[in-house]
Amino acid sequence: MDAQTGDLSVIGNIGFDKVVALAFRPDGSLWGWSQQGLLEIDMATGKGTLILPGNYAIQGLTWDQLGNVLFAVAEDTPEHSTLWAWMYDSDS
C-alpha cells in the first residue's frame, strides 16, 4: 500500500492459505501466519517460505524490539486468548 495515497498494488502470490497476521522483524523482514504455519515472506515477490509448520488459531503476530522473539496471540480457548512466544534462531 502506498502510504501517501492509500493505493494498493499486488506484489505476488504468497502460496499459503489464509494468512491472518503480518509482522515486520526489526531487520526489515516480513513474517506472517497462515493455515499451514509461520511464514517468512519475500517482499519483492510476495512468496512465502514455511518456517514453522503448525495448525494453531493464531490471530496476531509481533516481534520484540531486538527481533529475537516472535509473539503470537491465539484464539485457542473459548473464554480467552493465549500468548505464545517463539525464539528466533537464524541457524534453524
Added chain:
Amino acid sequence: MMCEHLPKKVEALETRPDGLFAYGFHNDEQLRTHTYDTTNCETLEHKRINTPFKDVEGIAWPGSKCVLSNTELLRDYLESEGYQNIVIGDDGHISAELDGETHLAQLDSEVIQGTPSGSDQLIVTDIADANNDGFNDFRLTYPSGEQQTMFYFGSESQQPPVREDVVIWNLWDEMNATLVAGDVQTAISYLTVSAQRKYQPVFEALLPHMSEIVGSYSPLGKVFIIEDMAEFVVYREIKGELKMFFVYYLKGEDGVWRLSAM
C-alpha cells in the same frame, strides 16, 4: 505458551517502542487499544480512540525513532520558537502567528544538497535580504545536509496593500479561464446575482465558441475605480472592426468584487 489470560479473541497485536504490547480484540464495539505487560501477563491500561470505526483488526505502531520530513522539522522548529497556527503549504508558502501577528514566508523551490550535519535538528541561520524585499531571510540546514532559503516577508501588517485593479484583473482572467474550460457554473460565481440571471444563458449559448471569443479579447483596461464600483474596458475585433466593451464590477458587502455588467 507465555500468557493465557488475554481477552477472548485478541486479533491485533503490536510491540510498542517501550516494549509493552498494544492489542485489540474481535468485535470490540469501540476503537480501543489495550496495553499489555508480558512480564506479569497483565493488561495495564485501556485507551479509547474517538472514531466511528470499531473492531480493530490490526495495529501498526511507528518506530521509536521517526525520520521527520523537512516540513515536519520546520514546523517543530517554529513551534519551539512559540509560533502557533502554522501553515506550510505544498507550494512552500508559510504563515504562522506569533504574539497575535501573522508572519509570512516562502521556501525557495531550490534545495541544495550537502553533507549530513550529524544533528537531528533543523539549523536556522539569519542571512541578508536575499530577495530585496526589505526583510532579512533565513538559511535552513536540514539534518540530511540539504540547505534551503526561507524568504521572510514580514508580518501581515507590514504587507503593501493589494491593488484593487490587480484583484479585478485576476478575477477577469479566472472567469475567462473557467469559461474556456467549459465550466459555466464556476464562471457565473464571478458575477453578481442579477448578472448571473442575465449572462448564464449567454455563456451556455456561446460556450462552444468561448475559446475563440476569449482569445480575441484585448487586455482588460482600467477606466476608474471608485470605492465599491469599477469600470474597465476590453476591445475585440469583430469582422475587421475594433469594438469596445465596458465591463463593470461591484464590490459586495463581503468585500468581493463581482462582475455586474458587460
